[in-house]
Amino acid sequence: MSNHSMNCGQVKRLLPPFLDEELSGRVREQTASHLASCPACRAELEALKADMGLLEQVGTPEVSPFLVTRVMAEVRERRRAAPHGFARLAGSLAAALVVAVSIGAGVLFGSGLAQTATPVAENSTEEAVSYVESSAADMYAMMAGGD
Amino acid sequence: MSHCPHSRGRTILSHPEVPVTNDADLVRKAQTGDLAAFEELVRRHQHGLFSYLYRMCRNASDAEEMAQVAMVKAWEKLGGFRGASSFKTWLYRIGTNLCFNLRTRRKPTEELYETMAAPDNERPEAAFQQKLREEAVRKALDCLPEDQRAALVLSVYQDMSYKEIAETLGKTVRAVDSLLFRAKSNVRKVLAEDRAKGII
Numbered sequence: 001m002s003n004h005s006m007n008c009g010q011v012k013r014l015l016p017p018f019l020d021e022e023l024s025g026r027v028r029e030q031t032a033s034h035l036a037s038c039p040a041c042r043a044e045l046e047a048l049k050a051d052m053g054l055l056e057q058v059g060t061p062e063v064s065p066f067l068v069t070r071v072m073a074e075v076r077e078r079r080r081a082a083p084h085g086f087a088r089l090a091g092s093l094a095a096a097l098v099v100a101v102s103i104g105a106g107v108l109f110g111s112g113l114a115q116t117a118t119p120v121a122e123n124s125t126e127e128a129v130s131y132v133e134s135s136a137a138d139m140y141a142m143m144a145g146g147d
Numbered sequence: 148m149s150h151c152p153h154s155r156g157r158t159i160l161s162h163p164e165v166p167v168t169n170d171a172d173l174v175r176k177a178q179t180g181d182l183a184a185f186e187e188l189v190r191r192h193q194h195g196l197f198s199y200l201y202r203m204c205r206n207a208s209d210a211e212e213m214a215q216v217a218m219v220k221a222w223e224k225l226g227g228f229r230g231a232s233s234f235k236t237w238l239y240r241i242g243t244n245l246c247f248n249l250r251t252r253r254k255p256t257e258e259l260y261e262t263m264a265a266p267d268n269e270r271p272e273a274a275f276q277q278k279l280r281e282e283a284v285r286k287a288l289d290c291l292p293e294d295q296r297a298a299l300v301l302s303v304y305q306d307m308s309y310k311e312i313a314e315t316l317g318k319t320v321r322a323v324d325s326l327l328f329r330a331k332s333n334v335r336k337v338l339a340e341d342r343a344k345g346i347i
């Protein structure tokens with residue numbers, strides 16, 4: 001009972017993240033071991049690879065050689081309109097102060113406040129790790145539930 | 148194919164004695180008002196950002212305009228950028244928001260055809276097949292809802308990890324996994340139909 005293996009449906013759901021090297025731990029191992037023994041899922045993986053390869057062949061036009069010039073001209077123009085050297089520095093300091101205060105508050109009041117000041121992106125590393133864990137948990141829940 | 152947008156390890160700033168190799172260093176310099184540092188960031192990311200936006204809207208003028216607006220916005224917001232994500236995903240997020248909010252889209256431009264693999268004059272049949280395949284892919288991508296297309300384009304063409312795509316689209320990694328699963332299934336369905344019809 002302790003040595004659950006995945007069925008084809010479960011493996012097929014995991015093929016894209018498997019191919020993208022986004023799986024790790026037991027989920028990755030079990031997917032790989034299923035693939036090693038299942039020609040049907042291996043064929044499915046190859047077909048997915050081939051289709052993704054087809055996508056990769058399609059190019060785009062070259063970007064205009066003047067884009068950088070245009071961006072920088074507009075940036076200089078805006079800088080002239082609102083000299084921001086000091087203003088930007090002041091803005092950064094204000095942002096830093098907000099973070100410092102929030103972290104301080106978070107430390108003082110236990111938790112929660114510092115988290116509030118944290119944008120979505122900052123949580124991503126933890127999330128990426130827990131994703132693997134939770135996808136594993138899902139798999140086990142699926143397996144426990146039977147088909 | 149467009150050229151690789153990355154120019155890692157190069158020192159292009161006007162101070163060659165100070166090697167600046169990563170975006171984070173350039174961002175820090177730009178935040179102090181160093182325009183040369185910001186220009187280098189623009190130079191580094193222009194190709195990638197433009198081709199991402201082009202694949203999203205398929206109109207070169209729209210894509211270029213959005214890339215320009217995104218970069219100018221990035222300059223204006225740079226003071227508030229704290230490096231929680233990479234500069235690249237932060238910039239692409241600005242571009243994504245512009246793209247999703249673009250209400251009136253112009254008609255797709257035809258540049259895609261001109262930039263396909265160089266026509267093989269010795270084997271016109273092969274060139275024709277290649278053209279059909281590219282057209283099929285373009286149509287398959289067009290069928291996708293915006294968020295699925297964005298996730299797929301970032302994954303396949305920008306080589307972003309799920310975490311980077313999540314940062315760019317403001318979603319969780321699990322949501323990205325789900326978006327990509329649906330996007331790939333949908334694209335493959337369309338390609339399978341084309342295959343069955345003998346188009347590709």
Ligand SMILES: [Zn+2]
Nearest residue numbers: 007008038041
């Ligand atoms: Zn199987």
